[in-house]
Amino acid sequence: MNCTKCKTKAVIDLPRHNAAFCTPCFTTYVHEQVAYAIKHQRMFGPDDRILVAVSGGKDSLALWDILLKRGYKADALYVDLGIPGYSAKSRAKVERFADTVARPYGATLQIHTVQEEEGAGIKELSNLVHRPTCATCGTIKRYQFNKAAVEQEYDVMATGHNLDDEASRLLGNVLHWQDEYLDKQSPILPASVEGFAKKVKPLYRLSERELAAYAVLNKIDYIVEECPMAKGSKMLLYKEVLNRLETESPGTKHRFYWGFLEKQTQTQPAATSMTEKDRALLHPCNTCGQPTTGEICSYCKMMARAKVSK
């Protein structure tokens, strides 16, 4: 199979685009998809400071790599969850990438260690508050990433969510008719109120397979091992189902999610009304001061419960 663009030997075929690429042409394709996403969704400009949420996986490291190579000012934050046999490995991958790739661009890596800051590892915390590990992880990560972005005055926070993440989440919401989420599944979320950083997903146009291929071809050393806490999750099941559909009918995932985004832009209220709605709902948390709809935010509630249970 030859490269669709330059006719040399291809290294990856992309049935959804009816194309195949050699390494340089594939790298160009990936960068162009990210550039299009940033421009089309007005994610950020060339002078904005970006905080990338990194995990040691292919997506977040590929995102950091792409942003740096495209000349953006992108630092990163890693949250060490203290998962036995997993966190140490993923942290080592992130630190190695930061030393070898990011530092020459002048970018920095920050590390938040849950064991040190929250006083216990993720497994112990989730047991203390009687919540699923993935939910506890999500609460801590969202809180710490936003806190870092706001306190250090980053213009935007970027996550490595890809097409498969978004399409499977959309499928989950549709299957369960979680319609209150349907009109919120956008690749950008504005900094609608003080205390909330703007959040963007520049990889929403690229599939997991494409991002894994980008990492392999660009010698990005990422953690291949799956997080042991994610085993048996519904998200993985939805991804599997979508990939079966994609194999039989290439393009299913992007038609599903991009089609949804297109319809969303036709019906969604203007960003200003969304901001007004947010302002009406939010006020500072009594404990930490971050915006919340209740008196105390979910992170502080969780930490208070953990302290009582100890």
Next chain:
Amino acid sequence: MKVHLSHPERSVEIKGPKRAKEVLRELNLVQEAHLVIRGDELITEDELLKDDDLVEIRPVISGGSADEGFGVRGSGFAAGTTHPSLLPRTSNLVPRTHFLP
């Protein structure tokens, strides 16, 4: 050929020559969820694999956390509490079982 697989990590022996897509099919794996790597080179699905090739079939799927989870407040965006635009009309954090019939 020796084929290295992950999740769980193991090696299997497959008789060659075979195209990469035939090896995937024989192992009941879908192309969209895997990369085929010969030695340290990524290859396309029409590539012919021989008996003396060392092949890795690498899964590409990750995730499952509340960071991205449908129906889990926040969806990777909120902090401290749920981003208001992601709030459902009903109240507080609901375990995953809530979505079961």
